[in-house]
Amino acid sequence: MNHSMDYVQDCFLVFDKVGDSRIDKRQVGDLVRALGLNPTNKDIDRVTRSAAAERMTFDEFVPVYQSLEKAEGEREFDVASFYEGFKVFDTDNKGSLKEAELKDILTRLGERLSEGEAQAILSAVVDSDGRVAVDKLVKYVTNTN
Known part of the structure; x- marks a missing residue:
C-alpha cells in the first residue's frame, strides 16, 4: 500500500x-x-x-x-482463482449465490469470518432478491474494478 x-x-x-x-x-x-x-x-x-x-x-x-x-x-494474487472457488458453490450456474449460502460458506469454511465480518461483506454485495453476484463479490473482496 x-x-x-x-x-x-x-x-x-x-x-x-x-x-x-x-x-x-x-x-x-x-x-x-x-x-x-x-x-x-x-x-x-x-x-x-x-x-x-x-x-x-x-x-x-x-x-x-x-x-x-x-x-x-x-504473494501471487490470482483473481481468476476466486471465480473458480465460488463456481463450485454456484450449482445452478446463475453466476450468483444465495445470501444465506454465502454467509454459511464465509462463517464455516476455510479461514472463517465472524458473523459480523460476513454480514459486513454481504451487506455491500447482496441484491434485492437476496442473491450475491459472484462477479460483484470478487470485485468487492479483491478491490478490483
Missing part, C-alpha cells in the same frame, strides 16, 4: 483504546486490514507470536506491518 509512516502511526493511535500509545496485539489484524493489507489470520499469528507483551508500541508494530506488507507484495 505504501502509506507514509506518519499515516500508519495515526491509524495505529486510533486503535489505542487505553491512551498509552500501545495497541493490543489482537488488534494487529484489524489495523493492518484498515491499512489495506489482507493477511490471513495465520500470517497475523506468525508475526505477532514473538511480541513479548500483550500490548505493543508503534516501534514494535512497524516491523510487523512491514513484514506483512512485504509478504503481500510477494
